[in-house]
Amino acid sequence: MTTHTRTRRPFYGDLRFLIGIALVIASVAGVWLLVGAARQTTPVLQASRTIVPGEPLGSSDFQVVEVGLGPLTDDYLAPQDLEPGMIAVRTIDDGELVPRSGTADADAGRTTAIVITSTGAIPASVKAGSTVELWQAPPSKDGRSFGDPRILVADAVVASVAEPEGMLSDARTDVEVVVDRADVADVLSAMNGGAAVSVIPAGPGE
Structure with missing residues (x-):
């Protein structure tokens, strides 16, 4: 009678199988965590x-909106973070x-608003939030003409443009x-000195 001996699977074969199972479980868990995080929303302004x-x-x-920002949540203002005295320090579209x-905080503000009268027509693209350059042309000594224009402020931001009134x-x-x-x-100084001040769109796309 012939006796058949059972071949035993090498240990490293079982180990590869277990590692494969572990990787599958880790992959599924990772996808589940990502989906769960994407579904979590936070109220921001x-x-x-x-x-x-x-x-x-x-x-x-x-307005308050619910968005899923994940780890970036703390970079944005939540409704409860809005406090009296806060100001914008850049244009918020x-x-x-x-x-x-x-x-x-208002105490940290480094800007102020001022009304100027542009001596030239304002392009239609210039509106609240637009970045513009202010140019001045100083008056001549006889007051009948103006000198060569030069830049006055390179990066002003428009707060508002007056609505046109009248034929001129x-x-x-x-x-x-x-x-x-x-x-x-x-x-x-330029305004009080009688300089001609012009508002010019700054940069491409303005």
Whole structure:
């Protein structure tokens, strides 16, 4: 009678099988965690209008939206984070989620708003939130002409543009701009000195 001996599977074969099972389980668990994280949403503030630097922030400026930001949640302002005295420190576009880095306490503000009268027509693309350059042409000694124009402020932000009124409205337009406090003296000096001040869109796409 012939006796058949049973061949035993090598140990490393069982080990590979167990490792394969472990990898499958880890993969499934990872996918489950990602899906679960994607479904978790957090209430954050979304701008309901364009907000320019230096503007005080209030609840009427925002709407609350539920979004899944994952690890980026702390980078954005939640409803409970909005406190009295907060201002924008950069332009926050209409519909943009409000980043914490775009807000600060009023005491930290370095900008102020000032109204200038542009001696030239304002392009239709210039609106609240647009970045513009302010140019000035100083008056001549006899007051009958102007000298060569030169840049006055390189990065002002438009807060508002006055609505046109009358037939001559295209020639001179009042524009409220936000400038660094360090530039205020130069702007006022140009205006009070009778310089011709022009608002020019800054950069491509403006």
